[in-house]
Amino acid sequence: MSSFLAFLPELILLAGALGLFVVALGDGRVRLARTVSLLTATGMLLAALFTFGQQMVMFDGAYRVDGFSQFLKIVIGFGYVCVVLLSGELRDIRGEAKPEYYLFIALSLIGLTLLVSSIDVITLVVSLELSSFALYLLVPMRRERAGQRAQMESAIKYLMFGVAATGVMLFGFSYLYGLTGSTSLPVILAKLPPLLASSNSSLAIVGLALALAGLLYKLAVFPFHFWTPDVYEGAANETSGLIASLPKVGAVAVLVRLVSLATPEHAAFATLLTCLAVASMVYGNLIALVQTDFKRLLGFSGIAHAGYALIGFVALDDAGYAAALYYISGYMLMVLACFVVICHVSPDGANVSVADLAGLHRRSPLLAVTLLVGVFALAGIPPFVGFMAKLSLLTAALDKGHLALVVVAVINSAIAIYYYLRIVRTAFFGESEGIPARIQLAWPVAALCLLLIAGITALGVVPATVVDTISRSLAAIKFPPLG
Template structure:
C-alpha cells in the first residue's frame, strides 16, 4: 500500500467533512487528536515504501516519505495545539481544511510531473484560502488579509504556470525526468534559467521568500493563531521539499541560477530582519522572521548537491519545531483571542516559568545560538554554501544573524527581566507536556543532528 498516508489523510478530511454537515457542534478535540496520531503512525510505517505510480507522474521514495512524515508531524502537532479557547469558528471545517491542505502537500512532495505538482499545490492552497477568514472576532483587516492571500497565491500560481510552459516548450514533456535530461541544454540559455526561476516562484511564495513575501505579515496578523501556526510551518516544509526537487533538476551548479538565489536570499534575510526590528505585534514579528529564514534556507540550495539539500531538509525540520514552539506559547497566552503584542510577554518568567523557557528556547534557536537546533541547522547551511564557494552570502547571513538577535533577544528580555503584571498562567498537564516536547526537540536537534542528517542525506 504505497499510497496509504495519502489515502488516510483523505479519509481524515472526509470524516470532518461529514461531521461539519451535522448540526450539533460537539467538541472534536479527542477525535481529531486520535485520528491525527494514527495518521502520523501510518506515515512512519510507510517510510520505506517506494514505487512509481500513475504512469510515472507520482513517485513514492524515501525522500517523499520522509517529508510526508514531517508534514504529518506538523499536522499532528497543530491539531494537538489547537484548544477550545482558540477563536476559530466552525471547528469541523477547520480540521477538514487542515486535512485537505496537508493532503495536497503530501501529494506535492511525491509529484514528479508538472501538472500533478500544480494540482496538488492548488489543493493545498485553496484549503488555506478557505480557513484564513475563519475567525470569530472578525474585522475588516482580517478579511483584507484573506483576500490578499488569495490574490497573491493566485498570481504566484499563474507565474509558475508561465514558467512551466517554458519548461514544457524546452523539454516537450511535463515529466521532471525528461526535463532533467534536457537541463544542460536549456540551462545554458538565460531563458532556461528564467523558466526554472518562474517555476520556482510558487514555492518561493509558500516559503515567503523575497520578493513574494508581501502576504506573510498581513496573513499572520489577520488569521487566527491556529491557522497562522499551520500556514507558518507545514506548507513551508513542502515548499522546501519541492524546491529541493526542482533545483536537483540542475544536477550541477548553475552560476546564473545560483546568483539569482543569492540575491533573493540576501534581500530576503536583510529585509526580514531589518523590518522585524520594529515590529510590535508578535505574529507580524514572526512573519518577518519567517521571511528572513526563507533566505537562510536558500544557502543550502546553492551547493546543488546532496549535502546542501540535506542541510535544507534539516533546517526546515528545525524550523518546524522552533516555530511551532513559539506559536504554542502565543496560543496559550492569547486565550482571549486578541493578537499578542510583544509587551504582553512582560514578566512571563514569573507568570509561567515553563512557557518562558519554551519561548526562550525557540527564540535562541531562531537566532541560531548553540546548543539549539537553530544553530546546528544554520551551521550546516553555512558550511555547504561556503564549500560551494559562496563566501559573500555566508557573511551576509552571519551579519544577519546578529541583526536578528536584537528582536529575538527582546522576546527573552521582556519575558525574563521585567516584573510581572497580572495573574500567573496555569497550564494543564497536557499543555506542559507539549511545552517540554518542543523544548527537548529543539535541544536534541541541536546536539544530536547525526541521525537526522544521515537520514536526509540518504533520501537525497
C-alpha cells in the same frame, strides 16, 4: 497490496478528512472533530513511519513514493500532530465554523502530503493548490472584531498573492514544457541540464526561475513576501501557526526537486538565488527589528529564515539541499514553539504584542521555557537545532565558495539576535503590571511544549540520524530507475 501500503499515509488522511466532513455536517461537534483530527494525525504519522523505506511509482509515473517523500511525510505528520494539539481551544474561531476548521486543516495536509511525492508538474500544481486553497479558507474563519475586518483583508491578500504566484509558476512550467515536451519531472531532469548548459540557456533559466515563484511565495521569500506579515497578523493565532510552519516544509521539498534540475556549473542560477537569499535575510531582519506585534515579528523573521534556507540552494549540490531540508524541519519546530506561546498567552485569542509577554516566567514557567528554547533556536544559538542547521547551511555554501553570502548571513544572524533577545527580555526580565493571572495549561498543551522542547534540543544535539536520513534520501530525487 504493496501499492496500497505505500499510499497508506495519504489514505489515512483522506479517510480522516472524509470523517471530518461528516462530523462537520452536524452542530456542536467540536470535541469530536478534534478527536478525529488527532487520531488522523497520529495515524498518518505512524503510517509514514511504517512506510519509510517503501519505493514505488504510481499513477502512471505522476506520483513517487521514495525515501525523500517518506521522510518529509514523517516531518509533516509530526507537524500535523503538533498543529492539532496546538489548535485545542480555537478561542478566536467562530463557534459554528470550528469543526470545519479541522476539516480544512486535514485537506491542506493532504495537499502537502501529495505535494512531496508529486513528480509530474500537473500533480504538483494540483496538490500545491489543494494545500493552499484550504489555507485561504482558514484565514477568514477568525471571529470578527468590532469595527475591523482584518481577517477578510488578510484572506483576500493571501488569495490574490497566492493565485498570482501560481499563475507565474504555471507560466514558467509552460516554458519548461515547451523546451522538453513533457510534464514529467524525470523527463525534464533528463532533458533540461543540457539546455541549461548550452550557450542559449536563457529561456531554460527563465522558465525554471518562474516555475520557482509559486514555491518562493509559500516560503515567503523576498519579493514574494508581501502577504506574510499581514496574513500572520490578520489570521487567528492557530491559523498563523499552521501557515508559518507546515507549508514551508512542503515548499522546500519541491524546491529541492526543481532546483536540482540545475547543477553547480550554472552560475546565473546561483547568482539569482544568492540575490533572493540576501534580499530576504536583510529585509526580513531589518524590518523585524521594529515590530511590536509578536506575530508580525515572526512574519518578518520568517522572511529572513526563508533567506537562510535559500543559502542551501545556492550551493546547488546535495549537501546544500540536505542542509535546507534539515533547516526547514527544525524551523517548523521552532516556529511552532513560538506559536504555542502566542496561542496560550492570549486570553481571548486576540493578537499578542511583544509587551504582552511581560512576566511570562511567572504566569507559566513551562510556556516561558518553551519560548526561550524556540526563540534561541531561531536565533541560532547552540545547543538547539537552529545552530546546527545553520552550520550545515553555511558549510555547504562556503564549500562552493560563496564567502560573501556566508558573511552576510552571519552578520544577519547577529542583527537578528537583537529582536530575539527583546522577546526573551520581556518574557523573563520584564514584569507585568498588577498581579498577572497564571496561565493554566491543559495536559495536551503541556505535552506539546515538552515535545517541542525535546525535539528542538534533540535535533540540535544528536542530529546524526536525521541528517543521515536526509542525505541518503536525496539520492532518490535523482530518479534512479526503481528496481
